[in-house]
Amino acid sequence: MVDRYTTLVIDDEKSARDRIIRLTKHFPDTFEIIGEAPNGTIGLEMIENLxxxxxxxxxxxxxLSGFELLERMTAAPLVIFCTAYDEYALKAFxxxxxxxxxxxxxxxxxTQTVAKLEQVSTSTISKKELLDVLKDLQQQPQEKKATSFTIKKGDRMVLLKIADILYFEASEKYAYIYDNKGNKHLTEQSLIQISKSLPDSFIRIHRSLMVNFDHVTEVQKYFNRRFVIHLDGKEPLKLISARSAYEQIKEKINI
Known part of the structure; x- marks a missing residue:
């Protein structure tokens, strides 16, 4: 076992990389982040060099997928997979x-990972074992994250980019979408349905509100374990979070 692991973060989603790096700061005696890569090709080069x-x-x-990266690398670091696969499929890991x-x-x-690292040595897992397990998981279906929403406008269907959405607001069985141009759209999906295909930047701050933190400009503490969330857009606005979202928001903004 090593006392402090020199660590690379390889993920094509910047928000996912930022989240990993931010959370590893809670364990300075375990992780030493020495770089990050936005794709497998750069990741492979950094692994071989660093x-x-x-x-x-x-x-x-x-x-270059994670599977292909493992096939090509000659180094043998410990691997912690970051994935959207469900927990059942990952029992093989x-x-x-x-x-x-x-x-x-x-x-x-x-925190569980750190505890596990205290008992793991770099010789416990062979490259072949990694590839065999990952090959099995490649057969598992993975739900795709949406990049846009289809909005019905009269007799037209309009595509609204996820990146342009400020927040969703529940309305009975449906939801309203508020974009950064000041527009309000109705979708026939519920917040529960919508949340399954959203990227990590979206947080449910209230039973009826789901906010895109890529558009958050400021977060202020409010009374009774709540926050005031400031959003950008055509006209700046403020939303109040619920007490139930306190820990999740606190973790998101790293306080």
Missing amino acids: QPDLIFLDIQMPG EANGIDYLLKPLQLNRL
Whole structure:
């Protein structure tokens, strides 16, 4: 076992990389972040050049996937997978002593990873075992994250980019979408349905509100374990979070 793991973070989603790096700061005696890569190709080059002890690795990436990266690398770091695969499909990882983190990464789950690292040596997992397990998981269906929403406008269907959405507001069985141009749209999906296909930047701050933190400009503490969330857009606005979202928001903004 090493006392402090030199660590690379390899994921094509910047928000996912930022989240991993932010949460590893809670364990300065375990992780030493020495770099991050936005795709598998750059990640492979950094692995070979920097020879890290450990990598956080996304499975599904455009270009060079996590599976292809493992096939090509000659170094042998410990691998912690960051994935949207469900927990049932990932039981195989545990059987091989491999750890995994479901997206979005949670601090309590990373705490378990740190405890596991204290018992793991770099010789416990062979490259073949990694590839065999990952090959099985490649057969598992993975839900795709939406990049846009289809909005009905009279007899037209309009595509609204996820990146332009400020927040969703529940309205009985449906939801309203508020974009950064000051528009309000109605979708026939519920918040529960919508949340299954959203990226990590979206947080449910209230039973009826789901906010895109990529558009958050300021977060202020409010009374009774709540926050005032400031959003950008055509006209700046403020939303109040529920007490139930306190810990999740606190973790998101790293306080």
